[in-house]
Amino acid sequence: MIISKKPLLEFTKKGIYCAEADVFLDPWKPVDKAIITHGHSDHSRWGHKQYITHHTNIPIIKHRLGDIKVIGKKYGEIFVINNVKFSFHPAGHIIGSSQIRVEHKGEVWVFTGDYKIEDDGVSVPFEPIKCNTFITECTFGLPAFKWIPQKEVFENINQWWVENKDEGKTSILFGYSLGKAQRLLKNLNPEIGKIYTHGAIENMTNVIRPMIDFPETTLITKETKKEELLGNIVLAPPSTHGGTWIRKMVPYVTASASGWMTFRGARRRRAIDKGFVLSDHCDWDGLLTAVKETGATKIISTHGYTEIFSKYLREIGYDARTEKTQYEGELAEMESKKESEVVE
The missing domain is CATH 3.60.15.10 (Ribonuclease Z/Hydroxyacylglutathione hydrolase-like)
Known part of the structure; x- marks a missing residue:
């Protein structure tokens, strides 16, 4: 047996x-x-x-x-x-x-x-x-699915931000509050402008700040005026897309940083203006x-x-x-x- x-x-x-x-x-x-x-x-x-x-x-x-x-x-x-x-x-x-x-x-x-x-x-x-x-x-x-080096991705993201700033628009970049948001934040160029955050991202980043050196961020509150955001960048969770929170920021351009952005159809389905392949x-x-x-x-x-x-x-x-x-x-x-x- x-x-x-x-x-x-x-x-x-x-x-x-x-x-x-x-x-x-x-x-x-x-x-x-x-x-x-x-x-x-x-x-x-x-x-x-x-x-x-x-x-x-x-x-x-x-x-x-x-x-x-x-x-x-x-x-x-x-x-x-x-x-x-x-x-x-x-x-x-x-x-x-x-x-x-x-x-x-x-x-x-x-x-x-x-x-x-x-x-x-x-x-x-x-x-x-x-x-x-x-x-x-x-x-x-x-x-x-084949990723390109993140250095190239972030060069593209920062250039996208510069172009939007030149057009007088707010750049809204979607990333998950834990992990992706901190990776984005670490590699954004603060010399371009101010980095604003949604509360979920700000709260999680503050938990992690004692461990990692991040650029300065500004939390968006009910008192934040959309004029303050023009030319700057906003880090927000994907779940905010299409909600009342984001609609107050017009004029803006949206982008998502995700592995799913490999497929153009994914970007269209999510009604995203720009997709950066980053997973x-x-x-x-x-x-x-x-x-x-x-x-x-x-x-x-x-x-x-x-x-x-x-x-x-x-x-x-x-x-x-x-x-x-x-x-x-x-x-x-x-x-x-x-x-x-x-x-x-």
């Missing part, structure tokens, strides 16, 4: 579960103990009895989740739960984001959460970790590079274009499969209505 070996990590109704340690990784339903990769809402949810995360992620998830019981760890610091070794390693996705390494009886699994391999100058750069099994997101797991996730080549550098033979694809990506991996010799989760990639980084109405 052949007894199949139970996998070190299992995909359950509550989330990714390590039975040996009785702990979940980024669970989507309330559990007793959760190890959390980063602060986006699909990976760090409210309701767990205890959270374990990288220490720089603590103020971020407390800002979003309130008074929670949380333990912070450093990158590379090994902590043991029921003889299972865990450690966090840089994911390069957003500030405080981590991959989770899990080791037991010589077997090593790595769960990426969300990640990218390009150094964005804000988050700690991605670090490939050797393992036997690699659980990877593939939000942009299609060959059509905090890997493109196709980035995913393949990460997979190769882990040395893993077994690859599990979670959220994104899982079937296409896994099929390709099988064709080039990997033992690859997919698993369903409740992670949503860039879609989950959209602000809730409550967040977007901070100052409306």
